[in-house]
Amino acid sequence: MSLVVQKFGGSSVRDAERIKNVAEIITAAYKDGSNVIAVVSAQGDTTDDFIAKASEVNPKPSKREMDMLLSAGEQISASLLAMAIESMGFPVVSLLGWQAGFTTSSNYGDARIKKIDTDRMKKELDKKNIIIVTGFQGVNRYGDMTTLGRGGSDTSAVAIACAMHADLCQIFTDVEGVFTADPRKIPKAQKLSSISYDEMLELATLGAQVLHNRSVEMAKKYNLEIEVLSSLTGERGTIVKEDKNVEQMIISGVAKDDNIARISIVGVPDKPGLAFKIFSKLSQKSINVDIILQSIGRNGTKDITFTVEKAKMDDAILIIEESLENIGATSIVADDNVSKVSIVGAGMESHPGVAAEMFEALFEKSINIQMISTSEIKISVLIDKQDSDRAVKAIHDKFFGESD
Amino acid sequence: MSLVVQKFGGSSVRDAERIKNVAEIITAAYKDGSNVIAVVSAQGDTTDDFIAKASEVNPKPSKREMDMLLSAGEQISASLLAMAIESMGFPVVSLLGWQAGFTTSSNYGDARIKKIDTDRMKKELDKKNIIIVTGFQGVNRYGDMTTLGRGGSDTSAVAIACAMHADLCQIFTDVEGVFTADPRKIPKAQKLSSISYDEMLELATLGAQVLHNRSVEMAKKYNLEIEVLSSLTGERGTIVKEDKNVEQMIISGVAKDDNIARISIVGVPDKPGLAFKIFSKLSQKSINVDIILQSIGRNGTKDITFTVEKAKMDDAILIIEESLENIGATSIVADDNVSKVSIVGAGMESHPGVAAEMFEALFEKSINIQMISTSEIKISVLIDKQDSDRAVKAIHDKFFGESD
Numbered sequence: 001m002s003l004v005v006q007k008f009g010g011s012s013v014r015d016a017e018r019i020k021n022v023a024e025i026i027t028a029a030y031k032d033g034s035n036v037i038a039v040v041s042a043q044g045d046t047t048d049d050f051i052a053k054a055s056e057v058n059p060k061p062s063k064r065e066m067d068m069l070l071s072a073g074e075q076i077s078a079s080l081l082a083m084a085i086e087s088m089g090f091p092v093v094s095l096l097g098w099q100a101g102f103t104t105s106s107n108y109g110d111a112r113i114k115k116i117d118t119d120r121m122k123k124e125l126d127k128k129n130i131i132i133v134t135g136f137q138g139v140n141r142y143g144d145m146t147t148l149g150r151g152g153s154d155t156s157a158v159a160i161a162c163a164m165h166a167d168l169c170q171i172f173t174d175v176e177g178v179f180t181a182d183p184r185k186i187p188k189a190q191k192l193s194s195i196s197y198d199e200m201l202e203l204a205t206l207g208a209q210v211l212h213n214r215s216v217e218m219a220k221k222y223n224l225e226i227e228v229l230s231s232l233t234g235e236r237g238t239i240v241k242e243d244k245n246v247e248q249m250i251i252s253g254v255a256k257d258d259n260i261a262r263i264s265i266v267g268v269p270d271k272p273g274l275a276f277k278i279f280s281k282l283s284q285k286s287i288n289v290d291i292i293l294q295s296i297g298r299n300g301t302k303d304i305t306f307t308v309e310k311a312k313m314d315d316a317i318l319i320i321e322e323s324l325e326n327i328g329a330t331s332i333v334a335d336d337n338v339s340k341v342s343i344v345g346a347g348m349e350s351h352p353g354v355a356a357e358m359f360e361a362l363f364e365k366s367i368n369i370q371m372i373s374t375s376e377i378k379i380s381v382l383i384d385k386q387d388s389d390r391a392v393k394a395i396h397d398k399f400f401g402e403s404d
Numbered sequence: 405m406s407l408v409v410q411k412f413g414g415s416s417v418r419d420a421e422r423i424k425n426v427a428e429i430i431t432a433a434y435k436d437g438s439n440v441i442a443v444v445s446a447q448g449d450t451t452d453d454f455i456a457k458a459s460e461v462n463p464k465p466s467k468r469e470m471d472m473l474l475s476a477g478e479q480i481s482a483s484l485l486a487m488a489i490e491s492m493g494f495p496v497v498s499l500l501g502w503q504a505g506f507t508t509s510s511n512y513g514d515a516r517i518k519k520i521d522t523d524r525m526k527k528e529l530d531k532k533n534i535i536i537v538t539g540f541q542g543v544n545r546y547g548d549m550t551t552l553g554r555g556g557s558d559t560s561a562v563a564i565a566c567a568m569h570a571d572l573c574q575i576f577t578d579v580e581g582v583f584t585a586d587p588r589k590i591p592k593a594q595k596l597s598s599i600s601y602d603e604m605l606e607l608a609t610l611g612a613q614v615l616h617n618r619s620v621e622m623a624k625k626y627n628l629e630i631e632v633l634s635s636l637t638g639e640r641g642t643i644v645k646e647d648k649n650v651e652q653m654i655i656s657g658v659a660k661d662d663n664i665a666r667i668s669i670v671g672v673p674d675k676p677g678l679a680f681k682i683f684s685k686l687s688q689k690s691i692n693v694d695i696i697l698q699s700i701g702r703n704g705t706k707d708i709t710f711t712v713e714k715a716k717m718d719d720a721i722l723i724i725e726e727s728l729e730n731i732g733a734t735s736i737v738a739d740d741n742v743s744k745v746s747i748v749g750a751g752m753e754s755h756p757g758v759a760a761e762m763f764e765a766l767f768e769k770s771i772n773i774q775m776i777s778t779s780e781i782k783i784s785v786l787i788d789k790q791d792s793d794r795a796v797k798a799i800h801d802k803f804f805g806e807s808d
Contacts, residue, residue, distance in 0.1 A: 016457070016460035016461050019461050020461060023461075050480070053420070053480075053484060054483075054484065054487055056420035057420050057423050057424060057427075057484050057485075057487050057488040057491065058487035058488060058490055058491035059491070060491075061487040061490060061491075062487070062490055064497070065483045065486045065487050065490065065498060066483075066487075068479060068482070068483035068486070068498050068500075069479070069480060069483035069484065069487075071479070072476040072479040072480050072483075075472065075473070075475070075476040075479070076454070076457075076473060076476050078472070079458075079469045079470075079472035079473035079476075080457060080458065080461050080473065081461075082469045082472070083458055083461050083462040083465040083466070083469050083470075083473075084461040084462060086462055086465060086466055086469065087461065087462035087463070087464075087465075093468075094469060094472050096472075096549075099547055099548070120547070143503055143524070144503070145500075
């Protein structure tokens with residue numbers, strides 16, 4: 001019997017009507033003869049509401065207690081979704097992350113899945129139950145609630161699909177698939193029928209909101225096909241899979257990421273190993289560093305600039321401040337008013353003109369480039385946040401034709 | 405080192421301000437040198453909000469999913485309370501029912517505590533942590549969320565206090581203690597400085613909202629002293645304990661219970677064992693029967709009338725209907741528009757005039773008595789719901805003097 005894992009985000013279950021719609025999608029797959037495991041996020045604004053409630057009693061709550069609070073969100077949506085399916089006459093059971101067997105690291109707020117004990121889920125499928133699993137959460141080895149951080153529910157769904165050897169993992173969102181740019185901003189953006197793991201990875205990393213890179217990395221590792229599709233239209237979406245035929249299209253998409261901050265360490269002595277020390281400290285605290293730019297040494301010192309996730313900016317500054325003297329650097333400059341705009345496409349490296357065209361598009365709109373980073377399949381630039389929407393449009397127009 | 409268990413109901417934590425107030429109470433006890441375990445209910449209207457959300461997707465959700473949904477309520481309040489204590493600089497950890505070691509029966513919505521594994525709580529106390537435990541909930545042997553039903557958080561608190569050998573269990577509510585009648589309705593009601601377990605049991609069973617009988621029964625069994633007090637005034641409350649000196653006061657209080665329904669089985673053949681059959685079936689479904697009245701046989705049949713908790717009325721009717729033919733009875737008549745009004749007092753049996761005075765008080769107000777039930781320390785009457793407030797006042801006036 002085939003097994004489908006379906007993931008529904010917060011907007012897909014934001015109210016009773018949407019929950020019933022999702023129940024229809026799940027039971028339709030079940031009626032078609034599939035086993036179904038659905039992974040669900042917290043309803044619409046629940047997480048924001050919880051964060052607001054927390055800040056009323058404590059401006060800086062511990063991450064442990066924050067995870068305890070936030071994980072109640074999926075518990076609410078999962079039980080409501082199970083109730084909606086019950087009322088349609090289907091056998092269903094909701095499971096919390098720990099009940100579904102999720103053990104994670106202890107890194108509260110950004111935990112990593114260590115292991116999924118699939119016994120309970122297998123038992124429920126044997127009983128012909130539809131299973132609703134709370135996404136985004138698990139327990140650590142002390143038995144404490146953890147959350148998986150950004151994109152966590154996607155990761156939960158893909159992890160279950162891999163652990164349970166599912167035939168397909170469907171990620172339902174409020175867009176119809178993966179587009180060449182954000183269709184809400186670029187009307188001429190085109191839906192891709194398929195995309196390779198690597199391209200999707202770049203797009204995800206670069207701020208396309210459809211799929212988080214952790215889930216794509218995992219799917220790639222287990223060669224699991226993911227379909228990204230809308231929970232409202234019923235149309236086929238975009239299949240993410242290993243692509244054998246990547247040469248024909250150079251650019252698969254334009255993405256932007258406003259959720260980053262730029263940090264510069266000024267006046268770092270020009271001695272080997274100092275940069276390593278800094279980045280090693282950041283990585284110990286699970287702060288991922290993205291674009292790195294090191295200025296050419298002047299008077300025996302240099303500046304090191306890099307980007308981090310916006311939410312990690314304050315933590316990163318604290319960590320660097322602690323060792324500023326030790327490093328011998330002068331000061332720290334940080335700016336979270338920046339955006340990263342990127343183009344992604346397999347086979348890009350064999351088309352050297354792509355970068356030039358991208359820079360030209362930005363130049364024509366007088367958009368200043370702060371940093372540049374390239375890989376085999378992507379080119380990213382850091383620009384002023386206020387320019388980011390214009391930049392995406394300019395680049396998309398250049399490669400996909402004028403949108404209006 | 406002494407250990408205090410403190411329980412805070414939903415109104416005590418209904419918003420940020422109240423949560424901070426509760427954090428003050430808890431940390432004051434901790435600063436005085438006690439270990440503190442606080443048990444907390446869901447915030448104010450959370451439970452009602454959840455029930456409303458559930459009814460939008462399913463008019464009759466399963467009890468399993470309902471428990472999954474409802475138990476998110478205490479998770480929210482417990483983590484917020486822990487955050488408030490964190491912000492005051494005290495070490496604290498919140499624990500869900502299952503994390504605190506609560507194993508219960510599988511009777512969803514009305515589960516019984518089977519066992520408390522105290523390892524985790526002991527470990528946290530060893531670390532000098534204040535512990536916040538979600539009341540009202542546990543897990544069954546399948547690892548599924550259960551809730552303890554009415555008064556469940558009181559029961560959680562008393563159970564922890566017994567299992568951890570606490571020196572005192574404080575139940576904080578929105579009243580200042582146990583009164584001779586509901587002080588919101590009877591201005592002259594007097595606060596008792598202490599009351600015996602048995603009297604409290606009768607008052608709790610009879611509808612006084614301050615303490616649930618399950619928690620009092622447990623406290624009595626383990627000889628645990630409970631203090632009922634207000635989370636707002638800071639005044640000493642009422643101590644519930646084994647009372648050595650019960651003769652002096654005859655009446656300790658007047659209580660009413662609107663949360664009941666009356667069911668009559670009409671035309672039951674006058675054969676032995678039939679009543680037993682009916683009540684055995686109800687008890688199998690965990691439906692507690694209270695006042696029972698059996699009419700004298702007429703034409704070889706009799707009527708059996710009894711009261712049940714209002715929420716159980718429909719279930720009880722269904723169960724009886726199933727065996728109506730089998731029993732040979734004619735019909736069922738049910739009415740949930742009734743109230744039980746009771747007076748409680750140790751040593752009442754040696755003062756036979758008490759019942760007469762109570763009935764006289766009702767007669768003077770032309771309140772009709774439908775059923776009467778007495779025990780060594782209480783007298784209850786069933787009356788029309790619309791008369792209940794007047795009845796309490798009339799009885800209280802008779803025994804404690806005119807209230808205005």
